[in-house]
Amino acid sequence: MLLGVFKSAAVSIPWTFLVYCLLGVLLLWPASRLLEQLWWKPRRLERALRAQGLRGTSYRFLTGDLKEYARMNKDAGSRPLPLRCHDIGPHVAPFVYNSVQEHGKVCFSWFGPVPRVTITDPDVARDVLSNKFGHFEKPQFRALSKLFAEGVASHEGEKWVKHRRILNPAFHLEKLKLMLPSFSACSEELVTKWTQSIGSDGSFELDVGPELQTLTGDVISRTAFGSSYHEGRRIFELQGEQIERLMSIVQKFGIPGYMSLPTKNNQRMRQINKEINSILREMIGKRIEAMKAGESTKDDLLGLLLESNMRHTDENGQSSMGMTIEDVIEECKLFYFAGMETTSVLLTWTMVVLSMHPEWQDRAREEVLDILLFHATIYVLASLIMSIV
Known part of the structure; x- marks a missing residue:
């Protein structure tokens, strides 16, 4: 009887050991993959970059230079730039400016575990921009692009060619001239508002930044969506909030997997993206139905884009030659993002320079x-x- 117990224990021990070994392997495999992505691969890339003669910052585990990047931006933004100062680099892009000063015109830094090469040498930049062999690919941030826009700016190869071909007609000079009345109407409204604010002494003071940002939103909304102006204005507001939320986590979103965490901020960003997509999908659906019913195409960006897209689809007899509804949504979102900050900041700076x-x-x-x-x-x-x- 006792011998039987010993035999049973001897038989069961190897199976228990195998189970523990299997569990250990299952746990070690993802851990080793994670360590590879967050430590060994960045270290190999750093050695490779330095072997090619590039200089830059040393890799810091997980975050790279994101914390330093955010700290320097916050510090620069807290100090006003003197009006007649033309040395804007340390104020606008302090981390990049310091990196170039310390490591040279071609240097590297770390966006989380991903190295980023900064090029300020004109000859090297020309080689990159004239690249015909696909050696220099656009950086992909899938988690971010899904929440913002996956338009022509992020595409490569044949997909880029197709989208560029469809988008081009909407930006021809003659088409853009049709949008001048919208530009004029928005500008007149702003000038009228300012005129009514003038005090008895013939002057008044205001912060032109928010005013010109509102003007930019109005212009983009009208030129992009025409009669659907109010829906367009809502999209502009939502994307403005999206950018603010992104900037609040700028030192974290480069960390792999961070954007997938169920944080309050991430959940709100996903809600914003869902609402924007819903508004655009409804607007696009109405336009397509109207065009199929024989109504004339609107002269706004959405109308011109849909007209060009339907032309490519119909003439070739293949839907693959045109863009899907999702593609059109992403291009509309990109149009907003490309225009809102760039235009409003340029107008604000123009006002500052004119005052100087x-x-x-x-x-x-x-x-x-x-x-x-x-x-x-x-x-x-x-x-x-x-x-x-």
Whole structure:
């Protein structure tokens, strides 16, 4: 009886040991993969970059240079830039500026566990931008692009060619001229608002940044969606919130898997993206139905884009030659992102520079009045000739 117990124990021990070994392997495998991505691979890449003669920062586990990047941006943003200072690099991109000063015109830093090569040498930049062999690919941040936009700016190869071919007609000069009334209407509304704010002493003070950001949103909304202006304005507001939420986690989103965590901020960003997609899908669906019913195409960006897309689909007889509804949604989102900050900041800086140089204001005003007077004269003469004829 006792011998039987010993035999049973001797038989069961190897199976228990095998189970533990199997569990250990199952746990070690993902751990080793994670360690490879977060430590060994970045270290190999760092050695390879240095072997090619590049200099840069040393890799820090998991975060790379993200913490330093966020700290320097916050510090630079807390100090105003002197009005007549033209050395904007340390203020606008302090981390990049310091990296170039310390490591040279071609250097590298770390976006989480991913190295980022910064090029400020014009000759090297020209080689990269004229790349014809596919050696220099666009960086892909799938978690971020899904929440913002996956348009032509992030595509490569044949997909980029297809989207570029469909988008080009919407940006021809003659098509853009049709949007001038929208530009004028938005500008007139802003000027009227400012005029009504002038005090009894003939002046008033305001922060032009938010005002011009609102103007940019109005212009983009009207030129992109025309009569669906209010829905477009909602998209603009949502994307503005999306950017603010992204900047609040700038030192974290480069960490692999962080954007997938169920944090309050990440959940809100996903909700915003879902609402934007829902609004755009409904607007696009209505336009497509109207076009199929024979209604004329609107002169806004969405109308021109859908017209070009349907032309490519119908003429070739293949839907693969055109874009899907999801593709159109992403291009509309990209149009917003590409235009909102860039345009509003440029207009704000223009106002600042004009305030620094009053003589430029006089010259610009004279040129505008000369052009308007010239065209007004031509219009009057043309009207007289037509009335005589």
